[in-house]
Amino acid sequence: MRDDNKRIAVFLPSLAGGGAERVMVTLANGIANRGVPVDLVVVIAEGAYLADVSPRVRLVDLGASRMLFSLPALVRYLRRERPYALLSALKHANIIALWARKLARSQTRIVISERNTLPRDGSSERFERIVPWLMRLSYPSADAIIAISGGLADDLARRVGLSRESIEVVYNPINPRLAQLCEAPLTHPWLKSGQPPVILAVGRLTVQKDYPTLIEAFAEVRKTQAARLVILGEGELREKLEAMVASLGLSADVMFLGFVDNPYAWMRHASLFVLSSAWEGFGNVLAEAMACGTPVVSTNCPNGPAEILDNGAWGQLVPVGDASALAQAMVAALSDETPPDVRHRARHFNLQQALSGYLHALKVSLPKEHRCE
Numbered sequence: 001m002r003d004d005n006k007r008i009a010v011f012l013p014s015l016a017g018g019g020a021e022r023v024m025v026t027l028a029n030g031i032a033n034r035g036v037p038v039d040l041v042v043v044i045a046e047g048a049y050l051a052d053v054s055p056r057v058r059l060v061d062l063g064a065s066r067m068l069f070s071l072p073a074l075v076r077y078l079r080r081e082r083p084y085a086l087l088s089a090l091k092h093a094n095i096i097a098l099w100a101r102k103l104a105r106s107q108t109r110i111v112i113s114e115r116n117t118l119p120r121d122g123s124s125e126r127f128e129r130i131v132p133w134l135m136r137l138s139y140p141s142a143d144a145i146i147a148i149s150g151g152l153a154d155d156l157a158r159r160v161g162l163s164r165e166s167i168e169v170v171y172n173p174i175n176p177r178l179a180q181l182c183e184a185p186l187t188h189p190w191l192k193s194g195q196p197p198v199i200l201a202v203g204r205l206t207v208q209k210d211y212p213t214l215i216e217a218f219a220e221v222r223k224t225q226a227a228r229l230v231i232l233g234e235g236e237l238r239e240k241l242e243a244m245v246a247s248l249g250l251s252a253d254v255m256f257l258g259f260v261d262n263p264y265a266w267m268r269h270a271s272l273f274v275l276s277s278a279w280e281g282f283g284n285v286l287a288e289a290m291a292c293g294t295p296v297v298s299t300n301c302p303n304g305p306a307e308i309l310d311n312g313a314w315g316q317l318v319p320v321g322d323a324s325a326l327a328q329a330m331v332a333a334l335s336d337e338t339p340p341d342v343r344h345r346a347r348h349f350n351l352q353q354a355l356s357g358y359l360h361a362l363k364v365s366l367p368k369e370h371r372c373e
Contacts, residue, residue: 006036006037006084006085006364007036007037007038007039007081007083007084008031008036008037008038008039008083008084008085008086008087008362008364009038009039009040009041009060009077009081009083009085009086009087009108010024010027010028010038010039010040010041010086010087010088010089011041011042011074011086011087011088011089011093011096011097012024012040012041012042012043012088012089012090012093013042013043013044013067013090013092013093014042014043014044014045014046014047015042015045015046015047015048015049015050015052015053016046016047016048016049018204019115019172019203019284019285020089020090020115020116020281021047021049022049022052022175022284023089023115023172023173023284024087024089024113025040025049025052025053026173026175026176026351027087027173027354027355027358028040028053028054028057029052029053029054029056029057030173030176030351030354030355031355031358031359032054032056032057033054033056034355034366035366036359036364036366037058038056038057038058039057039058039059039060039081039083040053040057040058040059040060041060041062041074041077041086042059042060042061042062043062043064043066043067043070043093044061044062044063044064044065045059045061048259048261060077062074062077067092067093067096068092068096070096071096071099071100071103074096074097074100075100075103075104076104078100078101078104078106078108079104079106082106082107082108083108084108084109084364085108085109085110085111085143085362085363085364086101086108086109086110086111087111087112087113087358087361087362088110088111088112088113089112089113089115090115090116091114091116091118091131091135092131094112094113094114094135094138094139094142095131095134095135095138097110097112098110098112098138098139098141098142099138102141109143109144109362109363110141110142110143110144111142111143111144111145111146111358111361111362112139112142112144112145112146113145113146113147113148113358114145114146114147114148114152114156114281115148115281115282116152116208116279116280116281117151117152117155117279117280117281117302117303118132118155118156118159132159132160135160136160136161139160139162140162144168144361144362145162145166145167145168146167146168146169146170146357146358146361147167147168147169147170147281148169148170148171148172148281148282148304149169149171149281149282149303149304149307150169150303150307151302151303151304151306151307152281152282152302152303152304153167153168153169154303155302155303168357168360168361169357170353170354170357170358170361171282171307171348171349171353171354171357172282172284172287172349172354173349173350173351173353173354173355174284174287174288174291174346174349174350174351175264175288176350176351178264178288178291178292179291181262181264181265182264182265182267182268182291182292183265183268184262184264184265185265186265186266186268186269190228190230190255191269195228196225196226196227196228196253197226197227197228197271197272197334198227198228198229198230198269198270198271198272199218199221199227199228199229199230199270199271199272199273199274199330199334200229200230200231200232200266200267200270200272200273200274200289200294201214201229201230201231201232201233201273201274201275201276202231202232202233202263202266202267202273202285202289203232203233203275203277203285204233204234204235205231205233205234205235205236205237205238205241205256206235206236206237207237207278208277208278208279208280209233209276209277209278210276210277210278210299210320210321211231211237211241211276212241212244213276213299213320213321213322213323213326214229214231214274214276214326215229215241215244215245215248215250215254216248216323217276217323217324217326217327217330218250218254218327218330219248219250220323220324220327221327221330221331221334222250222253224331225331225334227253227334228253228254228255229250229253229254229255230254230255230257230266230270231254231255231256231257232257232258232259232260232263232266233258233259234258234259238256241256242256263285263288264288264292267288267289267292267294268292268293268294270289270294271294271295271334272294272295272296272297272330272333272334273285273286273289273290273294273295273296273297274296274297274298274326274330275296275297275298275299275305276298276299276326277298277299277301277305277320278299278301278320278321279301279302279303280301280302280303280304280305281303281304282303282304282307282308283298283304283305283308286298286304286305286308286309287308287346287349288346289342290308290314290315290342290343290345290346291342291343291346291347291349292343293341293342293343294342295315295333295336295339295340295342296309296314296315296333296342297315297316297318297326297329297330297333298315298316298317298318299317299318299319299320299321299326300317300318300319300320301320305317308345308349309345310345313340313345314340314342314345315333315340315342316329316332316333
């Protein structure tokens with residue numbers, strides 16, 4: 001089979017509004033736009049990024065209500081379409097992809113992409129408690145394993161019992177349309193001239209993002225200077241976080257905007273971007289805020305931010321869960337008259353480096369007319 005005819009499948013739970021989903025759509029579009037046939041196979045075809053799928057990508061909806069129930073449909077897809085390789089993302093999808101290949105007796109090359117650090121605390125859900133065991137059982141049968149940061153690769157090798165040499169590191173790409181999207185017009189009273197600086201955070205309202213520490217730190221910042229906090233993202237903790245803001249008397253200066261199609265315009269207008277996560281796999285929004293030219297502060301969480309910021313050379317790193325340290329770093333960043341040119345660092349996280357890494361793992365070469373791009 002010629003490389004030009006090698007069809008790639010990208011397998012995802014859905015196209016919901018998360019960083020992993022957005023990156024995988026970006027990769028699928030990028031591969032297809034370079035002449036390689038691509039199927040985007042989803043458990044259910046719904047979510048905010050459905051409209052972002054390129055017309056060159058064939059969308060395959062397995063029509064299942066949840067990941068586990070998609071297994072028979074994925075087995076049928078592998079038998080019917082016989083893709084040369086399948087790239088999966090997120091641990092549940094990775095496990096199902098490996099099971100499906102075995103059941104289908106398929107020769108499809110399976111490349112799994114690990115996107116997030118395994119949380120240290122135990123989950124209350126029965127299935128979640130056995131996921132690390134299922135990873136240990138399944139992951140060694142993958143043809144290639146990709147982690148999106150070096151720290152994540154180290155953690156994955158240690159906790160899943162894999163050889164570190166068997167895991168490739170490919171950094172996430174920044175949205176290739178970011179330069180245009182961040183210039184989109186944005187009107188809001190808080191962004192008018194003479195208003196206090198806006199501090200921005202972007203991400204799902206979940207335990208992982210540790211917004212309580214950010215809100216507590218913001219309360220400390222407000223004791224010394226005027227500022228406002230905007231949080232973009234939706235999630236199960238919204239009511240609790242809004243209640244916390246109200247209890248601290250900050251409701252007039254903190255705004256929850258939910259999921260926003262174009263967060264980059266907010267990144268460009270913000271005076272400071274803050275990542276307060278307890279853990280990450282990479283920290284896409286941190287690199288994207290830098291690409292918009294916005295100074296950043298981050299927790300030194302496992303894994304990703306220290307690599308993005310080159311151990312603090314491009315923005316302060318503070319301990320996880322330390323509201324006082326985070327507040328001090330935020331105040332320092334807001335008062336810094338000569339911040340580093342973070343755009344320069346953000347150029348390291350481009351689509352071409354990501355495509356090269358994934359295509360190498362997939363063992364697919366671009367058609368001749370696309371090889372010099």
